[in-house]
Amino acid sequence: MKLYEKNAAELSAMLQKKECSAVELTQDVLERIEEKESAVGAYVTRCEDCLDRAKAVDDARAAGKELHPLAGIPIGIKDNISTKGIRTTCSSKMLGNYVPPFDATVMQPVREAGMVITGKMNMDEFAMGSSTETSYFHTTHNPHNLECVPGGSSGGSAAAVAAGEAILTLGSDTGGSIRQPASLCGVVGLKPTYGSVSRYGLVAFASSLDQIGPFGKSVKDVALLQSLIQGHDNMDATSAYRTYTNLYDNLNGNVQGLRIGVPKEYFGEGIDAEVKTAVHAAIQLLEQNGATVKEISLPSTEYAINTYYIIASAEASSNLARFDGVKYGFRAENYDGLTDMYEKTRSEGFGDEVKRRIMLGTFVLSSGFYDAYYKKAKLVQRRIGQEFAAAFQDCDVILTPTAPSAAFKIGENIGDPLKMYYSDVCTVTVNIAGLPAVSVPCGKSASGLPLGMQLIGNKFAEQTILNAAYGYEQLVGGFHAIAETL
Amino acid sequence: MKDYEIVVGLEVHAELNTKSKIYCNCRNAFGLEVNTQVCPVCMGMPGTLPTLNEKVVEYAIKMGHAMHCQINGVCKQDRKNYFYPDLPKAYQISQAEVPLCGKGYLDVMVDGQMKRIGVTRIHIEEDAGKLLHDESFSGSLVDLNRCGVPLIEIVSEPDIRSSAEAKAYLETIKSILQYLNISDCKMQEGSIRCDVNVSVREKGATEFGTRCEMKNVNSFSAAVRGIEYEAKRQIEILEAGGTIAQETRRWDDVKGMSIVMRSKEDAQDYRYFPEPDLLTIVVPEEKIQALKESIPELPNVKLQRYVFDFGLSQTDATLIAEDISRSKMFDACVALGTCKPKSISNWILADIAKYTNETGKSIEETALTPEHLTSLIEQVEKGVISNASAKKVFAVIVKEDKDPLAIIEEKGMKQNSDTGFLEQLAKDVLAQNEKSVTDYKNGKTNALGYLVGQCMKASKGKANPGIVKEIVTKMLNA
């Protein structure tokens, strides 16, 4: 077994026991990138100094320094997370040459732990999309079937893990952007509770919904990385001030007595039959091993997509207004006066999907429409949150499909925004309610593509959902996340 | 011409003198080299987030208390969206629906009368950067140092009825901001600015006329000129049978006129919505109370007391009330109750003001104490020493901690006010100056001054000149 095929947790143990070096591991991943990147296209920018960083870790270990368990593990960073000195494009022409003078808060522990940053991962432009096709640079291909999308918006992050082009990656999730690509690429992806990971330095799409989270091949991997990045941050006023415990250390796969809620609204007609079958099989397996299963109802789910697109687009229209060609990023070449400069810069710098969302957001906030759209959506948001809170009175986790289908073909949905938006139908409620949720692989489709299921927890119940996910992982004998056909 | 009434509402923006900016820890400083007081947050770099400065909240609440506002201990911030090069995020973080301070009022003095002006709200927000223009250059330059400097916006009700009332209102606000030490109020640095809403209506009308908003009013005198110009312009339109168009106008103080910026139809749609990067501001009731208790008696309240209780003129009372050092000295002296408030006011505005002006010292930096000052004034009021002697004593006690009574004793400054002694003295002087006495009786009244002077000379300057004059006059007219 090649090193890139191994889980971060295994590699961490090997590095600590000096069974391999960080340089060897990094070299192995770099070779894999050389071999597969042209087919997969997971990266926007690659870091040149990986081996230097890996060597520094090996030197420190040789000198007997105490190192973090993740020291020397290669990690890819979604390209909307600001990295000091490393181009951060959000896969947009608008930020094609933008190099942040500061690091996102999450980068501090990543760097301090001695993780080896391999590069910046492709994504849908400004995280708006579910297929990574809206990237200005290139489309990322699903490692399990190169004709298919990897999902999105964190498609590069998910694909890299499935392709072995990175051991761990960071993504961001506003409406499913970690979980849906994790599901489509057959890897594990965690969307943490809103406020548990600092958003400082994450280029904002929808501030009240965005959250950074980890991708890995196993639940342990995701627990390791989440334990590293979680915590309160003085630079983010929405960051939750509380005690964070190490999720990896407390991981146990015990599902005995676990109360699972299965909301009927997540198994409706829009969900492919093979997805339902796979998720029901998983539920059955958990039940056979001591979990109790209860059907529940979350009636406002039918309004979730509408609510989500109103709130997310409203915030996006404001968050993306700063891209005006004055302080950083792209500026149109020919213009006549200030307004023309703004309009040309923004029209040439943004892709169509970003423009649609900005326009929708501007519309729902505009004079005369605010109450009918934005205010109404905020009221529905509160109701969705209340329904979840009530459901968690009687269950520990809520189990649903992650995506309505397996990966679709590249180009299949890109011309139809509504069809694309429907990809988020199972995931947006979690962001609307600010909850944590993890997507884990859950069988294969008829065509051999990965399927995924989502475990949703109460606020700050990351440990509960990761324990349940870990239990499931053990019951199925591990996830085998690396795409074998690649 | 019909009789018209001017109706004015003011929006005052005051920069707060906190150490750091409102949403980041950059220095809040004026006049430094362009773009040196900026960081990723105030420059609106992608991914950056605001964190609210606690002092901004405290200062705004203090101002709210000073203006008798209802304080909203639970409130939020909103985004005001518009594109302009001095606004890096393309939105200003401000407060829309729920301001930190709600309804209140301010009492101001206009021509010796009190006038109550309603306050609609006070909210916190961030300032924008500056655009620099230069004829030699085809573009504009952007300096972002001022981005994120904390502001409070004080919105008044349309209760102001003249430019004089507007001026009194603005000056009262300025003196309160300085009293609370929450703003530098330097007009030339733009740390206090206002927008003026003006409308006119026929006297006695109950409905308001159509208003125009005037921007770019950068001084209080400009506000006065702007209001007068705008009222005249509107009255002229109405007299000519026209109607007022609701519009935003820009005041050009050099040309002394306002010009249209945009009409109502072009009104900006700011698309306000709650700032998702910040949580609810929650100020505990105890803290709101503690801030209230920390507020000293304010200059507008002192002014009322000085005019109505002590009979000072509005001018003198204002000069004392609006200066913290002066009013402190004045209040301490009055509290001792040994001399007339009017005499204390005279000393503060004459000799003390002269000394502090000449030396550049504040009253606190002099050796003067309320006890010494009142004791000196008392001696003058009682006629124990002359005004000329008092000035000599003052010259000492302003520099050193010395009892004025001891100085008077030491220098033998006490006047002789013994009527019996002075009558004998006057009798002798008159006897020796028969010619002058005859002159006086023949109508040359200036002979009186000469005779009093001779009495003073005979007493070696010790005689109380007031009493001597009284005695001599009585004797001459006997």
Place this chain on the structure above:
Amino acid sequence: MKIDIAHIAKLSRLHIEPEKMDKFEKDMAAIVDMVDRLPDVEDELTLDAEHPMKLREDVAVEHKFRREEMLANAPVVQSGCLVVPKTVE
């Protein structure tokens, strides 16, 4: 529902090319129709006082960033300033 694309584009400082206008209008109408379907919730939005915001202490930090660093990404810079087309005063 048909929305005034030209007005919304102007507010957003976006310019939609004429040849793309038809598709844009169609897509936007479909999206607005989708989000339009929301229930009437008989309630008012309230502020969340349960989660008060931690405020920042008023301490200034000197020269965290150099000007060159802050302006390094700017499209046009002159005399230490960002440059924009002349703003009409």
